[in-house]
Amino acid sequence: MNKKPEIRSLDGANMDIDLVTPQDKIGWTQDPCPWNEADGTMEHRCAVKNVSICPYFCGIKFTDNVLCCYPTENPYHKA
Numbered sequence: 001m002n003k004k005p006e007i008r009s010l011d012g013a014n015m016d017i018d019l020v021t022p023q024d025k026i027g028w029t030q031d032p033c034p035w036n037e038a039d040g041t042m043e044h045r046c047a048v049k050n051v052s053i054c055p056y057f058c059g060i061k062f063t064d065n066v067l068c069c070y071p072t073e074n075p076y077h078k079a
Helices: 034-039
Strands: 057-061 065-068
Touching: none
Parallel strands: none
Antiparallel strands: 057 065
């Protein structure tokens, strides 16, 4: 029987996710932040440790995919 694993949400992550690093500075493909594209900037960051979490950031999906709900704010975002 294939039983799905229990997934728990654990507080305490301390990570940097920005989606603004120029492609020539990284060795992998990275999609641009849709909020930055809409604003024509590179100022918005998904989650920056000890600084902020974007109101559109909805988490990370295995393996290394950012879940983003732009242009609708994440209803669980803590302001």
